[in-house]
Amino acid sequence: MKAVNLFEYLSNNEYPGRGIAIGRCPCGKKMRIAYFIMGRSENSRNRVFVEEGQGIRTEAFDPSKMVDPSLIIYSPVRVYGNTQIVTNGDQTDTVYDFLAAGKSFEDALRTRTFEPDGPNWTPRISAVVNGAGYTMSILKSADGNENAVHRQFFDFTDELPGFGHIIHTYRENGSPIPSFEGEPVLWEMEKESFEDFSDHVWEALNPDNKVSLFTRSINLEDGTMETRIYNKNK
16 A cells, blocks of 8 residues: 555545544654544534543533534543543543453444444544554444444554554545545655644645644653644634
């Protein structure tokens, strides 16, 4: 698979939905995570990211306009020990609880399925990052069949410096919206600062549909972290 330019890849897709991008810096010493959310409805767009401990949560920008919080208010990022957990829903808590009980990422997600939002049946995307390795997952309907779920896991051990992968909920805009297909997409990380990387991801997202972005840099030598949050609603 040929590596794509992450920023061009995102800018060429009007509506990838929610997405997780993970990569190792060209220097090999740091990992970077990006998690973004987009929205088409007023309810989906009425959100912001806020920090919560070492993670983040979503909350309503204007609580008076919140219609149904069930699928849009959750903790996208939590940290258990040295493990970063990133997901697009409340399965973050499921993964956290399973890890705390000595079980695995895969065990946790085998208890979950895609979102109950037919006819889209939005996939649940998840990832865990441990050192320079990470695992990604997508839980999606079987070609739009609400009675069957495909649970796919992708393990990337000790990823090569300068490369990463991205997975997102939707292949593109549509009605209903088609789910992501295939393996997580390989992308090549440019030699730039964490701040520039974060800014460029935010700038690449469709200006009409983007809502919020979380980015994190993790030092593989000492575990220190740097975090940035972008919210369209300020």
